[in-house]
Amino acid sequence: PECDPLPCLDNLPAGPLVRHDCDSVTTASNCTVSCIGGYEGTAESWTCLPSGSVSGMLPTCTPLRCGSLSLAMVADDCDGIAYGTTCETWCAQGYDGSQSRPERWKCTSLQADQWTVTLSGNEPECAPQQC
Incomplete structure (x- = not known):
């Protein structure tokens, strides 16, 4: 059969x-x-x-982990955060920002490649402090 x-x-x-x-x-x-x-x-x-x-x-x-940020005049707590989580950036010591609050960033995947993650967010606007 x-x-x-x-x-x-x-x-x-x-x-x-x-x-x-x-x-x-x-x-x-x-x-x-x-x-x-x-x-x-x-x-x-x-x-x-x-x-x-x-x-x-x-x-x-x-979860995949995002790399670190390297932004001039900016400090952050983003190093190695897990996919789907958030971190913050702010003006580094010795620099002033036009905003008083930190900027939030997220570890997210790229649309075309969901197995590559990257940090996504807005860079704070920072300038050297006046002496």
Whole structure:
């Protein structure tokens, strides 16, 4: 007899930080579960079982970290912050700013490449203090 593999519809991978290509997987075939953009982790292979369930391990996903800022006349607490979090910049000691409050920056992913993160925000306007 000729047999067609059945689709796996049960126990699909789920979690806020994962994505998968298991929606059309069939008996005895594999699918991949990986981290969403902005997070890193080793992708895992899941298998479609004869029972109609997929089986495998979820990847451990950790946020990517942004690099440091190097802005003239500006101090910050942004070095190595995690994807999705924020930090602040302000005028460095010896400099005055036109604003009295710090500027908020965010570690975010680039639209075209969700696995590259960068700091995004407005640079404070600072000038040397008068002696």
